[in-house]
Amino acid sequence: MAKLFIPGPTDVNPDVLNAQAQPMAGHRSQDFQDLYARIQPRLQQVLQTESRVYVTASSGSGMWEGAMRSLIRERLLLCVCGAFGQRWADMAEGNGLAFDQLDVEWGEPNLPEQVVAALAEKKYDTLAVVHNETSTGVENPVEKIVKAARETQPNLIVMIDAVSSAAGVRIPVDDWGLDVLVTSSQKCFALPPGLALAAVSDRALERAAQVSHRGWYFDLLLLEEYHQRNFTPATPAITLLYALDYQLDRILSEGAEARQARHEHMANLVQAWAKEHFELFAAEGYRSRTVTAIRNTRQIDIPALNRHLAQYDMTLANGYGPLKNKTFRIGHMGEIQPADVEELLAHIDEFLAS
Ligand SMILES: Cc1ncc(COP(=O)(O)O)c(C=O)c1O
Structure with a gap:
């Protein structure tokens, strides 16, 4: 997991x-x-x-x-x-x-x-x-x-x-x-x-x-x-x-193509979710397939989101440097599977609904 x-x-x-x-x-x-x-x-x-x-x-x-x-x-x-x-x-x-x-x-x-x-x-x-x-x-x-x-x-x-x-x-x-x-x-x-x-x-x-x-x-x-x-x-x-x-x-x-397809699929899942709830930071057509930066359009408390996710042993990244709290980032790379991403997004939904 x-x-x-x-x-x-x-x-x-x-x-x-x-x-x-x-x-x-x-x-x-x-x-x-x-x-x-x-x-x-x-x-x-x-x-x-x-x-x-x-x-x-x-x-x-x-x-x-x-x-x-x-x-x-x-x-x-x-x-x-x-x-x-x-x-x-x-x-x-x-x-x-x-x-x-x-x-x-x-x-x-x-x-x-x-x-x-x-x-x-x-x-x-x-x-x-x-x-x-x-x-x-x-x-x-x-x-x-x-x-x-x-x-x-x-x-x-x-x-x-x-x-x-x-x-x-x-x-x-x-x-x-x-x-x-x-x-x-x-x-x-x-x-x-x-x-x-x-x-x-x-x-x-x-x-x-x-x-x-x-x-x-x-x-x-x-x-x-x-x-x-x-x-x-x-x-x-x-x-x-x-x-x-x-x-x-x-x-x-796993195979190069399968690995690349898995990363691409996870990026698509996160981007689709982010577009529904927030906005994507990166310009369209140039979005990373391993990490998604999300514009914090709802001004959510990102440390509080991470405290919520900690109950499930999960953590995501705040924005980098000057983008801290203005964006947050979800990494979807390495061992992460699409089902893990879905679980993470469901837990973020819980936080947004609370
Ligand atoms: C795009 C990019 N370049 C360079 C680095 C620095 O790599 P390292 O920490 O392995 O020196 C990072 C680390 O996050 C990175 O994401």
């Missing part, structure tokens, strides 16, 4: 939690190399890529920082449509990287024509887009953005934040020509927090080779050097890799 209707961390299946409770292996051992090698092809399958997938002991933000440091040689165009895009702007600033941010009003998506127009203004070599902006419940049209951007700038390196969508929503990394896709373990993968996962293209590594001062912990070239031998540069989060090893089989046995 799902309890966490927040957009991560998500509920973890008890068998996956138990899979962590195995004896420790040395991280320079054959056992570890076997584990790493076993994980890799299934990760590639889930992320729909033939490129390598690095796994670091960090949350997704760490890997994102490393990717930015490794890839930007000249200037980054950063699409911002909410709090996580803004975090990446703060991170670029903190790392002294040359960048411009392309802002839209929160609730709106970043659109291909705006990106193309911005790219024409300066010499950019890297483009970054948040696929699923968890703070606003917007899913950006990444495929169209990348296609339009590459028509004018074929050599652009493209990095995508798919932290709250990968493994729940279809993102064919290779078909869409994404150079870097970063995600985290605690969202649609339904693992405990603590791992960042990144699919990285050959082109991205070629770029990294031209960038100096890439840092160390998340330097893509160092990760690649160790990846070639089924190792990681620093001590990996071994117990989380045991859980990943186990969870990948569960994800693949």
Whole structure:
């Protein structure tokens, strides 16, 4: 029974939690190399890529920082449509990287024509887009953005934040020509927090080779050097890799299409309910399939709603940052099933009627 209707961390299946409770292996051992090698092809399958997938002991933000440091040689165009895009702007600033941010009003998506127009203004070599902006419940049209951007700038390196969508929503990394896709373990993968996962293209590594001062912990070239031998540069989060090893089989046995259809179905259930009682925050046509942000048009007391839901061991998320109490969010990702969503919505109905 799902309890966490927040957009991560998500509920973890008890068998996956138990899979962590195995004896420790040395991280320079054959056992570890076997584990790493076993994980890799299934990760590639889930992320729909033939490129390598690095796994670091960090949350997704760490890997994102490393990717930015490794890839930007000249200037980054950063699409911002909410709090996580803004975090990446703060991170670029903190790392002294040359960048411009392309802002839209929160609730709106970043659109291909705006990106193309911005790219024409300066010499950019890297483009970054948040696929699923968890703070606003917007899913950006990444495929169209990348296609339009590459028509004018074929050599652009493209990095995508798919932290709250990968493994729940279809993102064919290779078909869409994404150079870097970063995600985290605690969202649609339904693992405990603590791992960042990144699919990285050959082109991205070629770029990294031209960038100096890439840092160390998340330097893509160092990760690649160790990846070639089924190792990681620093001590990996071994117990989380045991859980990943186990969870990948569960994800693949559900099947990519079934998993995506389940997420889409849950999004439809929540959106239909929200339209009946409130309003949706994200613009039509760009609504997330893993998290729904609902405009609090009835000025309900969201902490009180969560106290009501706590009787059933359930919890949802308040709005993010400046959207707190103005919106609330229902996460529908990972292990959550449509029946769980229906039960949650029925309990919210009780609260609204009381
Ligand atoms: C879209 C998005 N990007 C980035 C992050 C940050 O990921 P992490 O907490 O794994 O560093 C989150 C976390 O909620 C997110 O939803």
